[in-house]
Amino acid sequence: MTLFMPTCAEVVDLLTDYEEGALGPFHWLGLKLHLSLCPPCRAFLDSFHRTAPILRALWGNPAGPAAERALDGALAALREGRLPQGPQHHPEEEAWRALEPGGDPLTALLLRVHLGHCGTCRGIHGPGQALASGDHPLVALRPLLPPEDQWEWTRHGLGGAQVARLMKDPATGATLSLARMPGGRTMPVHGHRGPELSLVLSGALQDGPAHLRPGDWIAHGPDHQHGPTADQGSDCWTLIRLEGGVQFRGWRSLLGVVG
Structure with a gap:
């Protein structure tokens, strides 16, 4: 990354935060400057925008009864405070x-x-x-x-x-x-x-x-x-x-x- 503008590889890393409005002003300005000068990255951002609607269209079938029951059970456990006790991540x-x-x-x-x-x-x-x-x-x-x-x-x-x-x-x-x-x-x-x-x-x-x-x-x-x-x-x-x-x-x- 230069003082004001990220590289193409860094633009890819920043896109998720950009879409979620989570970029700081420095990164937002640098990303905007890069996109104004880089057609390939603008094309990549366009494909990034089109991905979510495509996935929603492919995910057309509703969740089955078993998945719904599993989700209901997990939410009930959270509401009742039935959470695992003790460390869950152990040393190698x-x-x-x-x-x-x-x-x-x-x-x-x-x-x-x-x-x-x-x-x-x-x-x-x-x-x-x-x-x-x-x-x-x-x-x-x-x-x-x-x-x-x-x-x-x-x-x-x-x-x-x-x-x-x-x-x-x-x-x-x-x-x-x-x-x-x-x-x-x-x-x-x-x-x-x-x-x-x-x-x-x-x-x-x-x-x-x-x-x-x-x-x-x-x-x-x-x-x-x-x-x-x-x-x-x-x-x-x-x-x-x-x-x-x-x-x-x-x-x-x-x-x-x-x-």
């Missing part, structure tokens, strides 16, 4: 090696927090290293972290979110950070320079198709791009192990590599 099998002697200490810390929330994983891997989950997300973690006056907070340009780098592993270069997102706010879209492990401490967030609650774990590989959104109603706190930092898109790219 290879991640558990971090709890073995000589394992990665930052990954091990996330695993210990997960064990504090997850009875299923305690039954498999044992309760010995679990960190108790308390009312405040940092109660059990504080004795294992540096003093708060050593935390390196980043606030500007993060859409209302705050990120504090807590420690760095000299052996791997990986960092451990604490992120706080106000309820209803979205972390700006960013890409990863290396693998990222995230674990929700409190609150909840939507990260792509995954809805994450306290104790839930999610892993992202290098070059993955996302912009998680915290659920309405309360702040979402997450603990993040990161290698290589992140690079924001748009004007936030001026921040350079963060993390």
Whole structure:
């Protein structure tokens, strides 16, 4: 992306937000400028507009009785508060090696927090290293972290979110950070320079198709791009192990590599 205008590939990424009226003024102006100068992208946008009516025409048959009953049952469960309890997103099998002697200490810390929330994983891997989950997300973690006056907070340009780098592993270069997102706010879209492990401490967030609650774990590989959104109603706190930092898109790219 140039200072004022996105590339053709970036235009494709922006079209959904454009159609939903979710683009910021900088991206909206850049997209409009690009479309005024690029016939292929205008043709692509035209096909984008025609896709929804075509799909509606193809989806002509109403849902069958079985589908209607399944939907009614799911809605009734939501109304009655019959929601699954405990973490739904668990660490990958290879991640558990971090709890073995000589394992990665930052990954091990996330695993210990997960064990504090997850009875299923305690039954498999044992309760010995679990960190108790308390009312405040940092109660059990504080004795294992540096003093708060050593935390390196980043606030500007993060859409209302705050990120504090807590420690760095000299052996791997990986960092451990604490992120706080106000309820209803979205972390700006960013890409990863290396693998990222995230674990929700409190609150909840939507990260792509995954809805994450306290104790839930999610892993992202290098070059993955996302912009998680915290659920309405309360702040979402997450603990993040990161290698290589992140690079924001748009004007936030001026921040350079963060993390």
